Amino acid sequence: MEKSVYKIIEVVGFSEISWEEAAKAAVAAVDSSVRDMRVAEVVMMDMRLEDNRIVGYRTKLKVSFKLE
Numbered sequence: 629m630e631k632s633v634y635k636i637i638e639v640v641g642f643s644e645i646s647w648e649e650a651a652k653a654a655v656a657a658v659d660s661s662v663r664d665m666r667v668a669e670v671v672m673m674d675m676r677l678e679d680n681r682i683v684g685y686r687t688k689l690k691v692s693f694k695l696e
Contacts, residue, residue: 634666634692641687647673650687664694 641654655668669690676684 633695635695636690636692638671639689639691641689642676642684643687644684647685647687650685651689654687654689655691658691658693662693664696665691666694667692 637658639654639658641650641652641657643649643653650673651668651670655665658665667690669692670687671690672688674686675682676686
């Protein structure tokens with residue numbers, strides 16, 4: 629069996645629409661920098677507030693990718 633090693637990084641995506649869109653933004657940003665992503669785990673979700681109103685959604689992800 630082939631042995632594999634993976635690196636895990638944490639990233640935060642932002643969206644004015646939803647947590648899901650924030651997660652998609654984070655994955656898209658990582659996609660432009662690394663190859664062979666395997667898993668994206670949602671670690672935390674929160675909201676940005678201004679004047680007691682929601683103005684944005686943030687999703688923190690742990691993204692793993694295979695080292696070559």
